[in-house]
Amino acid sequence: MSHYIKWVRSKVGNERIFLNCSGACIVNEHNEILLQKRSKTNNIWGIPGGVVELGESIEEAAIREVKEETGLDIRIEYLIGIYSKYFFEYHNGDKAQTICYNFKASVVGGTLYIDNNETYDLQYFHRDNLPTLFVQQHVDMINDFFDNKVGVYR
Numbered sequence: 001m002s003h004y005i006k007w008v009r010s011k012v013g014n015e016r017i018f019l020n021c022s023g024a025c026i027v028n029e030h031n032e033i034l035l036q037k038r039s040k041t042n043n044i045w046g047i048p049g050g051v052v053e054l055g056e057s058i059e060e061a062a063i064r065e066v067k068e069e070t071g072l073d074i075r076i077e078y079l080i081g082i083y084s085k086y087f088f089e090y091h092n093g094d095k096a097q098t099i100c101y102n103f104k105a106s107v108v109g110g111t112l113y114i115d116n117n118e119t120y121d122l123q124y125f126h127r128d129n130l131p132t133l134f135v136q137q138h139v140d141m142i143n144d145f146f147d148n149k150v151g152v153y154r
Contacts, residue, residue: 016095022062023049024105032124044134073109081152
């Protein structure tokens with residue numbers, strides 16, 4: 001958890017807050033999307049990404065989070081959409097309305113690795129063979145990506 005989120009939680013406890021997040025849809029040469037099995041979501045799959053830190057842009061957050069969670073260096077190609085009317089309750093009782101900025105990105109370096117801390121597994125999946133995703137927000141983001149939508153706002 002970021003220092004900023006810890007500080008906010010020290011003030012508001014488990015009450016619902018806004019969380020700004022950035023993530024990236026990364027595909028391989030077979031048009032399969034990279035998904036991360038996340039340790040903080042009961043080992044359920046999602047798009048690599050996470051919370052925007054104070055002082056960074058949403059693009060910088062996506063690049064940093066993907067690097068931390070996958071080992072890959074990415075280049076942001078374009079914004080797929082902004083997903084803002086989604087609510088989540090974490091296993092510790094913290095509540096949030098998550099606002100996620102979803103990008104299409106390309107791999108420009110790095111090597112896939114699993115840290116067994118934030119990430120338990122990384123795999124590419126075809127649209128017809130997607131695993132269960134941990135929140136509807138990620139379902140919507142992936143569907144919009146595969147439907148070639150740009151400029152989405154929900």
